[in-house]
Amino acid sequence: xxxxxxxxxxxxxxxxxxxxxxxxxxxxxxxxxxxxxxxxxxxxxxxxxxxxxxxxxxxxxxxxxxxxxxxxxxxxxxxxxxxxxxxxxxxxxxxxxxxxxxxxxxxxxxxxxxxxxxxxxxxxxxxxxxxxxxxxxxxxxxxxxxxxxxxxxxxxxxxx
Amino acid sequence: xxxxxxxxxxxxxxxxxxxxxxxxxxxxxxxxxxxxxxxxxxxxxxxxxxxxxxxxxxxxxxxxxxxxxxxxxxxxxxxxxxxxxxxxxxxxxxxxxxxxxxxxxxxxxxxxxxxxxxxxxxxxxxxxxxxxxxxxxxxxxxxxxxxxxxxxxxxxxxxxxxx
Numbered sequence: 380x381x382x383x384x385x386x387x388x389x390x391x392x393x394x395x396x397x398x399x400x401x402x403x404x405x406x407x408x409x410x411x412x413x414x415x416x417x418x419x420x421x422x423x424x425x426x427x428x429x430x431x432x433x434x435x436x437x438x439x440x441x442x443x444x445x446x447x448x449x450x451x452x453x454x455x456x457x458x459x460x461x462x463x464x465x466x467x468x469x470x471x472x473x474x475x476x477x478x479x480x481x482x483x484x485x486x487x488x489x490x491x492x493x494x495x496x497x498x499x500x501x502x503x504x505x506x507x508x509x510x511x512x513x514x515x516x517x518x519x520x521x522x523x524x525x526x527x528x529x530x531x532x533x534x535x536x537x538x539x
Numbered sequence: 540x541x542x543x544x545x546x547x548x549x550x551x552x553x554x555x556x557x558x559x560x561x562x563x564x565x566x567x568x569x570x571x572x573x574x575x576x577x578x579x580x581x582x583x584x585x586x587x588x589x590x591x592x593x594x595x596x597x598x599x600x601x602x603x604x605x606x607x608x609x610x611x612x613x614x615x616x617x618x619x620x621x622x623x624x625x626x627x628x629x630x631x632x633x634x635x636x637x638x639x640x641x642x643x644x645x646x647x648x649x650x651x652x653x654x655x656x657x658x659x660x661x662x663x664x665x666x667x668x669x670x671x672x673x674x675x676x677x678x679x680x681x682x683x684x685x686x687x688x689x690x691x692x693x694x695x696x697x698x699x700x701x702x
Contacts, residue, residue: 395559402566409573416580423587430590437597444600482603497622497634503615511604514613521632532638536607538600 447537453510464501466494484534494527511536612640612691624660640691647684654685668692
């Protein structure tokens, strides 16, 4: 008889109560997750509208601040732009990259010689470069005939 | 009498155990249903979560780009304005702007007055904080060699529209 009672107590004792408690905790966790997804689904139309509205901006900023893996292509495009510009490219150096956490800056120094005048067009083209390119420093020296020289220090930015 | 008492307790215990067992099974079934519901909701919300992440990423990119461009100093328009402010006859043969926006200009003109006038005109430009004539030498050939130092201010309105 005592053995039977002990067996019943074991079956319906603390372990079962612990199971019930765990099941309740599980359920409340799942319900909270469902609530989170419900809120997202309820907000779905607004999110979609906002996305469609901001899509042109998003595409523009994706080009403006490209991912780090697009660095070779971006530097290649800059090289083409500089080489097709006025004067003679004397030196183009890609310096060490600076990491700022969420983004990084690639410093590039350029030296162009044989310039007849100040290269307004080149500066304008650099300003309208599709990727975020900031002219950090500029030094232009006029010279006799075509001896003018331009030193530029640029930073090309990438998203990490 | 005692046996009857023990038997009653035993029956009650068995009933209690059966009740608990049924209750646990019921809770497990409920949990399974909730899990299925969660899976369906997760699937339905997945594209929206991707949209939300894309929007967040765009916001992040905008913040970075705006922050970087707020300090953008060397603009084509600024350079053009610096050069066109020089009166006719005044020649600029050196122009440098460093990372802090310090502008150094060197050139020559027909007289001292044109150099002083150029410094004043530069000072009047909206993006120039301060401009001063550092040297101006008039030589025997009536040529005035000058040097001007100026400070570029932060670009107004940013340059996001330019790039």
